[in-house]
Amino acid sequence: MKKHIIILLSLLIVSTAMAQQMPKFSVVSFGERPFDTAANDERYKEFDGNGELFSIIKLASNNPDDDLRAYSFDFSLCEHRVKTVNDEVWVYVQRNAMHVTIKRAGYRTLKYELNTTVQPGKVYEMVLSAEALQVYREMLQFKITPANVKATIMFRKDISGSQQELFGITDEEGSAAKSLELGTYVYEVFTDNYHKSEGRIELTENNGMHVENVVLRPKFSTITLEAGEGVDIYLNSEKVGRGSWSGILNAGTYTVECRKDKHKSVTESITVTENHDARIRLKAPVPIVGSLSLISRPGSANITIDGKEYGAAPRIINDLLIGEHTVTVSRTNYKPETFKVEILENNVVEKVVELNNIAKMTISSKPSAATLYIDGKRVGATPHISQMASGDYNLRIVKKGYRTFEKTVHLDSSSPNVSYSLKRQLQNKYSGYIEAAGSVGGFMGVGYNVGCYLYNVNLETFGMFGLAPATIYANRPDGKGYTKYIMSPLSFGGRVGYGVILGSRFRLTPQFGVGCLVAGSGDARLSAVTLSGALRCECAIVKHFGVSLTPEYSYAISKQPLYKEFTAASSKINGWGTGFNLRAGLYFYF
Numbered sequence: 035m036k037k038h039i040i041i042l043l044s045l046l047i048v049s050t051a052m053a054q055q056m057p058k059f060s061v062v063s064f065g066e067r068p069f070d071t072a073a074n075d076e077r078y079k080e081f082d083g084n085g086e087l088f089s090i091i092k093l094a095s096n097n098p099d100d101d102l103r104a105y106s107f108d109f110s111l112c113e114h115r116v117k118t119v120n121d122e123v124w125v126y127v128q129r130n131a132m133h134v135t136i137k138r139a140g141y142r143t144l145k146y147e148l149n150t151t152v153q154p155g156k157v158y159e160m161v162l163s164a165e166a167l168q169v170y171r172e173m174l175q176f177k178i179t180p181a182n183v184k185a186t187i188m189f190r191k192d193i194s195g196s197q198q199e200l201f202g203i204t205d206e207e208g209s210a211a212k213s214l215e216l217g218t219y220v221y222e223v224f225t226d227n228y229h230k231s232e233g234r235i236e237l238t239e240n241n242g243m244h245v246e247n248v249v250l251r252p253k254f255s256t257i258t259l260e261a262g263e264g265v266d267i268y269l270n271s272e273k274v275g276r277g278s279w280s281g282i283l284n285a286g287t288y289t290v291e292c293r294k295d296k297h298k299s300v301t302e303s304i305t306v307t308e309n310h311d312a313r314i315r316l317k318a319p320v321p322i323v324g325s326l327s328l329i330s331r332p333g334s335a336n337i338t339i340d341g342k343e344y345g346a347a348p349r350i351i352n353d354l355l356i357g358e359h360t361v362t363v364s365r366t367n368y369k370p371e372t373f374k375v376e377i378l379e380n381n382v383v384e385k386v387v388e389l390n391n392i393a394k395m396t397i398s399s400k401p402s403a404a405t406l407y408i409d410g411k412r413v414g415a416t417p418h419i420s421q422m423a424s425g426d427y428n429l430r431i432v433k434k435g436y437r438t439f440e441k442t443v444h445l446d447s448s449s450p451n452v453s454y455s456l457k458r459q460l461q462n463k464y465s466g467y468i469e470a471a472g473s474v475g476g477f478m479g480v481g482y483n484v485g486c487y488l489y490n491v492n493l494e495t496f497g498m499f500g501l502a503p504a505t506i507y508a509n510r511p512d513g514k515g516y517t518k519y520i521m522s523p524l525s526f527g528g529r530v531g532y533g534v535i536l537g538s539r540f541r542l543t544p545q546f547g548v549g550c551l552v553a554g555s556g557d558a559r560l561s562a563v564t565l566s567g568a569l570r571c572e573c574a575i576v577k578h579f580g581v582s583l584t585p586e587y588s589y590a591i592s593k594q595p596l597y598k599e600f601t602a603a604s605s606k607i608n609g610w611g612t613g614f615n616l617r618a619g620l621y622f623y624f
Contacts, residue, residue, distance in 0.1 A: 058142040059164035062096060064149070070157035072124075079155075080126055082113050087155040088126035094161045105162070108135040112152075129154040138164070170216045172237040172244055176201070178223060179249045181208030185225040192218040192234065216240065227254045227284065254284045255306050258313040265319060266293045294319040296355045324377040326351045327384045328363070335365040335389060350382070361385075367424035369393040369447040393447030395422045397429070400455045404433035423447070435459060435577075437538055460574035461535045463490050469582065471498075471619035476609030477525060477588075478502040483619060485529075492531040492543050492570070499524055500553075504606045521560065521600070523553040523610045531570065539580075543570040551590065551611050560600055562611045563592035578624065584617040 072078045073090045080088045093102045102123040107114060112131040117124050131152040136144045141164065152158070178185045187201035187210055201221065202210035216237045224230040228250040235246060258280040261267050267275045268291040274281070285308045291301045297319035304314055328337055330347035337344045337351070339361050344351050347363065354377045364370035368389040375383055397406060398417035406418050407430035413420070416431065424447045431439040436456040445452065469483040479501045485494030500523035507516045527549025533541045545568040553560045568586035575581060590611030593601070601608040 056140065056142045057165040057168060059136075059138060059144060059162055061136075061144070061146050062161040062163045064091075064146075064160045065158065066150075067092070067157045067159050073155045073157050078119065078124075080115070082128045086129060088115070088128060089131075089152045089154055089156045089158065091125040091127055091152075091158045091160050093123040093125065094159060096161060096163050100162070100164055102162070104138050106137045108137075109133075110135075125160075127152050136162075141165075170240040171213045172216055172239050172242045173211060173213050174201075174219075174235065174237065175209060175211040175243065175245050176204065176221075176223070177245060177247050178204050178208040178210075179247070182206050183208070183225045183228065183250070185210075185223050185228075185250065187221060187223050189214075189219050189221040192220050198222075221246075223248050223250065225250065227282065228252050252309050254282045255309060256311040257281065257283045257304075257306060259290065259316055260313065261292045261316045262318050264294055265316075267291075267316070268293065290316060292316050292319050296357055297321050321353070322356045322379050323353045324356055324379055325382040326354055326359075326361070326375060326377065327382055328361070329386045330363050330365070331386065331388050332365065332368075335363045335368070335387070338362040338364070347387070363387045363389065364448050365389055366448060367391050367446055369450070391447050392421055392423045393450040394419060395445055395447070395450040396452070398451075398453040399431050399433070399439070400453065401433065401436075404431045404436070404456060406431055429454075431456060457538050458577070459538050460577060460580075461533075461537075461539060461541045461572070463487060463535070465623050467621045467623040469619040469621035471496075471582075471617050473498055473615050473617045475615035476613030477523065477615050479523070479525075481525075483621070487533055490533045490535070492529070492533050492545065494529045494531070494545065494547075495527070496529070496547075496549075497524075497526040500610070502606070504553075504600075504604050506558075506600055506603060506607075519554060519558045521553040521558070521607065523551060523607075525549055525551050525564075525610070527564070527566075529566070529568065531568075533570075533572075539574045541570075541572045543572070544568075545570055545584075545586075549588070553607070553610070558596070560597040560607070561594045562590040562597050564588045564590050564611050568617075572621075574623070578622060580621055580623060582617075582619045582621055584619075585614070586617065587614050588612065 073087060078090070082088055093105070095102060103118065107116065107125055109127055109131040110133070113128040115126040117126065129152060131148065133145065133147045136146060176187055181204070183204070185204045185208070187204070188198050189201045190196045190198040201212055204210045214237055218234065218236045220232070220234050222230055222232050231248050231250055233246065233248070235244065237244060258278065259267055260278045263277055265277060266273055267279050270289055283306045285306055287303055287305050289301060289303055291299055293299045300317040300319050302317055327350045328347050333348060334346045337347055337349060339351065339354070339359050356377050356379050358374055358376050360372065361375050362370055362372045368391045371387050371389060375385060377383060396417055396419045402416050404416045406413050406416050409428050422445060424445060426442055426444050428442045429440070431454060433456055435458060437459045439454055439456055443452070464487060466486040467484070471483055472480050477498060477500065479498045481496060481498035483494055483496045485492060503520050503522040506519040506521060527547055529545040529547030531543045531545035533543040535541050547566045547568070549564045549566060551562045551564055566586050566588040568584050570582060570584045572582045573580055588611065
């Protein structure tokens with residue numbers, strides 16, 4: 035017994051504490067409206083069960099956002115009715131009401147003494163004031179699978195009479211979120227091509243987070259239709275693709291037709307079930323064909339139809355699609371014949387082809403306008419066009435500034451156009467040149483070469499100025515001291531040789547020459563006659579310009595007496611006339 039009493043006391047204490055924490059409302063004022071006749075107005079007056087007029091209490095609030103319809107009233111044994119009239123809340127009350135119990139969800143209950151006895155046919159006003167109701171909320175997030183379907187989410191409170199509202203539309207990640215008051219809600223999720231999903235959620239954690247995962251069940255399947263290359267696919271009489279098509283189809287039966295030019299169309303039905311992807315190979319259209327019987331003269335010619343090879347003639351070619359085809363008959367050393375043929379359904383077209391080994395051949399060169407010789411006979415300039423039979427011919431193509439092309443070639447009437455590229459000939463039997471040169475070795479200096487080739491015979495003149503002078507000290511004849519001489523050499527002369535052309539750019543020219551070497555002036559003037567042998571190596575870089583490298587050996591054969599004395603005193607002076615040198619030059623040729 036004591037245990038039960040303790041439990042009851044605990045429940046009473048808890049309920050009292052909870053009631054103390056709830057917000058409250060109050061009656062600010064209550065009183066009669068003596069000039070308001072609404073209770074007796076024919077439009078508004080009502081009677082109780084005893085046939086007497088109700089009095090009217092018009093509700094008001096000092097908070098313009100207060101919802102007066104949220105209040106409920108209990109006048110004990112007195113009958114009452116609550117109505118909304120002209121956007122106002124009126125309470126119709128039976129006579130003799132003296133107190134009222136007022137309730138509102140979420141607020142403490144208020145018992146209020148009217149301090150008067152309500153009279154029939156009178157109008158009263160009650161002004162209410164309510165504290166702000168503390169609202170507890172929780173974040174609700176929906177995550178929809180699949181994500182990118184833009185699902186629509188509707189919700190309502192799980193109480194009778196609640197209205198359904200839009201929660202939101204999911205984003206690209208399948209998410210939608212919203213803050214809601216704590217409580218129980220029911221929801222619906224729907225989108226195209228998926229079944230509607232329903233559920234119930236309880237939000238119980240203030241400032242919490244509830245994630246509702248919803249997996250939508252599809253009404254469709256992903257279907258791939260394969261028909262083959264060039265086949266048009268029609269789905270329920272609408273063209274959807276060529277060769278193959280892949281897409282989403284709802285469950286059901288569909289008519290698929292495959293069409294192709296010069297083929298008989300094929301129609302079939304396919305059945306699609308929900309959430310069952312499939313790859314379907316469709317029946318191929320049936321080709322409409324005919325045949326071609328072909329004979330060639332001479333025989334064994336190759337047959338090509340629309341670019342496809344069909345072997346050698348004579349031959350009957352079956353299963354050709356109806357319509358126009360391009361036929362080429364060819365054989366080595368004969369001019370190919372190309373013609374059109376019309377193939378009819380279930381018919382055989384017969385054709386005899388005469389081949390000719392004479393064709394209009396074109397012989398061209400790069401560059402053009404070169405002189406052409408065929409079998410030693412000059413026939414004109416390239417490009418040259420003439421009727422020729424297939425066979426072997428000796429061709430010679432000549433153009434100034436280019437190497438002569440000469441070769442025995444096979445010309446085939448089946449390939450009547452031939453072209454040959456000429457290589458530029460930079461080195462020629464007849465040419466002249468001017469060169470700036472430098473020399474290293476026994477004679478260090480710079481100078482020039484001017485020469486020419488006459489049918490490869492080389493004539494050249496040269497001049498070299500020494501850059502490394504020699505210093506000589508000689509005793510005076512009177513024995514008084516010595517004389518200092520600074521000697522700078524000068525060499526000039528001519529050479530003759532014969533050039534050998536190697537390819538289009540290179541030439542080697544052995545040379546022999548005679549020269550004169552002088553140095554000093556006045557009573558210290560030296561001189562000698564020299565003989566030389568050299569090998570001139572040329573490379574034409576571009577047209578008109580080239581480089582040369584010439585190793586040579588010179589020997590002084592006739593020496594003036596002072597030259598002999600000075601060469602005995604200086605090895606450098608001796609090297610000017612006798613020794614090895616290497617000349618390098620950059621030359622302009624024409």
